[in-house]
Amino acid sequence: MRKEFATIMESELSLNPASTLLLGDIGVFGHRESFKKFPNRVFNIGILEQSMVSLAAGMAMGGLKPTIHTIAPFLIERAFEQIKIDFGYQSLGGNIVTVGASLDYAALGATHHCPGDVGMMLNIPGAEIFVPGTAAEFSDQFSQSSRNEKISYFRLSEKSNKKSNITSFQNGTVVKKGKKLTVIAIGPMLDIVLAATENLDVTILYYNCVSPFDSELLRKNMESGNLLIVEPFYENTMAPLIQKHLSDRRVMTCSKGIPRKFVTKYGKTDEHYEEFGLTSHGIRNEIQRMMSA
């Protein structure tokens, strides 16, 4: 996804003279062509994320369309107030593109983990939140949303699905139709969900945009009354939002995601997913438990 970001960003800078790129000393080599071609609109701002966000908002006040990029925790968590007020409250448009989703940087320890980002961004009214499952999905989302007057968050991950689901922008997709349970797979969790549900009589809904949330699709595909949300960030991040849309029904909702604790082991992301049951086997067990409940 990072390579795709460099490509689509270079294209956007070329097509839109109001587009600017601000890096927090991350991705400088990857965006080297943009630095060469657009030296007056591409900046390595430095390791000062809070000021970088406010500076970007100032550019938006001046009629530009800034894209800000660095590692997720240092942008979303450290500079959250600047995102909330300078873009959200002021109704200014800009783009935030992060790397290091959830436990992507497992070996670097908890300072570099960020499973709380989407939960935080959901607290900014009007923010768009994209969780692409593939590089092509990100490219499509960025192309369609990066010039609007909203703050748009694009959460890039090291994890990726094999196939892209590019249907209609911001809408969810029915991947499979069944009767006994509905599974929501978010972004890069789709392949694990597909493997987990082989030969099971379940509906699978795929979402790579969680805000705005396509509630209509969910309401049309909730015949069973059982819902499992498989989310690549903290477990139960999406549940309050989803339950609001299903408040007129009796629904059993469960979540599989990153547990809400500091992860103190290192190693590979998949080792943590194994421990947390975020595997096809672990999710299948959860589905069968729900179906037998």
Next chain:
Amino acid sequence: MTTLNKLRSNILKAASMSGEGHVPSALSILDILYVIYDEFVPNGAFHSTDNLDNRFILSKGHASLALYAVLNHHGKISDEELFSFAMYESNLGGHPDRNKIAGVESSTGSLGHGLPQGIGLAMALRIKESLGHIYVLIGDGEANEGTIWESALLAPHHKLGNLTCIVDNNLSSERALSMGKFSEKFAAFGWKTIEIDGHDHIAIRDALKMRESGRPIAIIANTVKGYGVLSMESNPEWHHRSPNPDELQFLLGDMR
């Protein structure tokens, strides 16, 4: 009554009617804002897309009463609106909102946001080849925030000769954190600096006119909290307190 005393009395009345407002902070910057809007942002940039416009950001948003009083003086805000300050349906909040008031460039209030926004705006004007100039006013207490010093690094690095930062040095910070000599600090970061009496209109005007190619300007404006209302001057009791009707009558007769 002088024009400035008229503005001061409006600030006191608006604060008294609403029971809200940071009056001494507003009074410490009133002279500076008066000169800025009189000459440097004469029509108000007001979210203008006109590339030639200068723009002003009040970063210490809690002093909003001074901004509202000056905008009222220039006819941008009606008397009725000014005296609705901080009331339920009012457009004029305790901190300014750019989406409600023509003449407010930034919705400040959380300290440390205005200066980096001003840097972004200055960079935007340069990208658009504008001749406009950006003025940002911060407080000395606000300068406790790390983003001020991040910005102090950024502006000279990007050679922003179209940016002026005014420090309202009313010594608010001294009770918490001594800031030392602002002029030395900004100069060390690469800014051109000047120190003035922040209530001397000629000195304010001359400082706001200063330009240096490729280098931002920091004006250290030494001011007095509550300036112009004698019993409020440097009196911490009034930091976030509005006068009751009896106090208002006394204060209206207690001006320089």
